[in-house]
Amino acid sequence: MRIAVASGKGGTGKTLVATSLVLHWAARGARVTYVDADVGEPNGHLFLRPDIETTRRFSVPVPRLEGTCDGCGQCQEACAFHAIVALADRVLVFPELCHSCGACTLACPPGVLRMRPREVGTIREGGTDGVRFLDGVLDVGEARATRLIEGVVTTAGSGRVVVDAPPGTSCPAVSAVRGADLAVLVTEPTPFGWHDLGLAVRMCRGLGVPPVVVLNRADLGDGADAALAALDVPVIGRLSFDPRIAEASARGEAAIGVVPGFAEQVARVADAIEGFAREDRP
Amino acid sequence: MKVAVSIEGGRDLQAAVCPTFGRAPRFLVTDLETGETTVVENTAASGAHGAGSGAAGLLVRLGVNAVLSGRFGPKAFDALEAARIEMFVSTSDVNAATAIERFRAGLLKKASRP
Ligand code: SF4
Ligand code: SF4
Numbered sequence: 001m002r003i004a005v006a007s008g009k010g011g012t013g014k015t016l017v018a019t020s021l022v023l024h025w026a027a028r029g030a031r032v033t034y035v036d037a038d039v040g041e042p043n044g045h046l047f048l049r050p051d052i053e054t055t056r057r058f059s060v061p062v063p064r065l066e067g068t069c070d071g072c073g074q075c076q077e078a079c080a081f082h083a084i085v086a087l088a089d090r091v092l093v094f095p096e097l098c099h100s101c102g103a104c105t106l107a108c109p110p111g112v113l114r115m116r117p118r119e120v121g122t123i124r125e126g127g128t129d130g131v132r133f134l135d136g137v138l139d140v141g142e143a144r145a146t147r148l149i150e151g152v153v154t155t156a157g158s159g160r161v162v163v164d165a166p167p168g169t170s171c172p173a174v175s176a177v178r179g180a181d182l183a184v185l186v187t188e189p190t191p192f193g194w195h196d197l198g199l200a201v202r203m204c205r206g207l208g209v210p211p212v213v214v215l216n217r218a219d220l221g222d223g224a225d226a227a228l229a230a231l232d233v234p235v236i237g238r239l240s241f242d243p244r245i246a247e248a249s250a251r252g253e254a255a256i257g258v259v260p261g262f263a264e265q266v267a268r269v270a271d272a273i274e275g276f277a278r279e280d281r282p
Numbered sequence: 283m284k285v286a287v288s289i290e291g292g293r294d295l296q297a298a299v300c301p302t303f304g305r306a307p308r309f310l311v312t313d314l315e316t317g318e319t320t321v322v323e324n325t326a327a328s329g330a331h332g333a334g335s336g337a338a339g340l341l342v343r344l345g346v347n348a349v350l351s352g353r354f355g356p357k358a359f360d361a362l363e364a365a366r367i368e369m370f371v372s373t374s375d376v377n378a379a380t381a382i383e384r385f386r387a388g389l390l391k392k393a394s395r396p
Pocket of ligand 2: 065068069070071072073074075076086087090091107108109110111112113
């Protein structure tokens with residue numbers, strides 16, 4: 001069972017929900033993996049404080065000139081992403097545009113273009129409190145996050161996996177949600193929240209991943225019922241606003257252990273997720 | 283010397299200078315020695331990414347020596363610079379003919395790194 005915890009925008013409490021869920025399951029003896037796929041700004045480690053046991057560099061293949069180029073331009077013609085420009089006697093590769101498809105290398109008449117690894121980030125693995133922890137950290141200045149996201153999600157393998165997806169609905173979020181059994185969309189009851197939630201719901205449906213909603217700070221703001229009804233998406237939990245949650249997080253403590261009532265709310269969300277997962281897989 | 287101008291709203295010397303390089307719908311290319319002028323569609327303009335590098339690649343293939351446009355993005359700048367195609371900034375409230383005249387008269391400034 002792979003669950004993606006996502007949100008239409010940042011700062012909705014997505015990481016709080018994702019980390020609380022894994023701690024909840026781990027406390028009940030389940031084997032669970034937490035994956036921080038927000039590789040541009042991973043912060044799950046601040047919540048879980050894992051011991052990192054292994055780190056490995058992650059690379060993606062990009063073309064490199066290894067030989068004499070006659071400037072014929074065939075590589076440039078072949079690239080659908082405009083990631084390579086053929087100059088008179090060499091090529092200019094834009095790695096942030098390259099999709100690693102290899103078409104340019106196949107098109108090169110003298111065969112002097114080769115796909116070679118280019119490091120884009122790091123995958124870290126470790127554990128804490130019975131939770132297996134994984135995150136991806138994109139190198140500073142690196143623009144394309146999607147490959148690293150796919151890499152860190154794939155590293156998690158099967159079993160019970162909770163993916164903390166990047167916020168938003170663009171390519172990075174799509175890469176993290178694709179293939180999940182369920183998407184848990186964390187939102188706050190604000191007009192902007194509803195708009196972004198609508199986008200996130202559409203993204204999930206487009207990917208064939210059923211979305212459910214967790215309403216964070218549910219007791220702030222109103223109009224939630226009408227907005228949620230309009231989106232026709234099930235709400236599996238409401239977390240109430242409690243300043244002690246943020247305080248616990250700031251101290252690096254798990255809110256489910258120290259904030260009264262919060263563990264029960266998380267437990268209800270976790271049970272609902274299990275219910276959905278069972279329904280989905282008869 | 284071959285000079286390209288990013289243009290929009292027309293397909294000849296009367297067309298307006300397009301303020302952006304990568305997203306320009308087409309380029310007018312003129313040979314200053316022979317006066318021969320052609321218009322090429324910018325096939326890279328419509329994609330989600332890579333318009334700048336794609337348009338630069340197009341001009342490299344056309345063998346132009348200089349290009350006039352309102353603004354050059356970072357990837358276009360890198361590619362054009364690597365290809366030794368000189369970049370000049372033209373206002374977009376004039377047509378291609380005027381921009382080329384100003385270029386000939388040495389009135390256009392070189393583009394700086396975005
Ligand atoms: S590998 Fe594919 S995307 Fe990358 S430069 Fe070559 S053709 Fe373009
Ligand atoms: S296809 Fe090969 S030889 Fe031709 S320009 Fe590209 S790298 Fe050079």
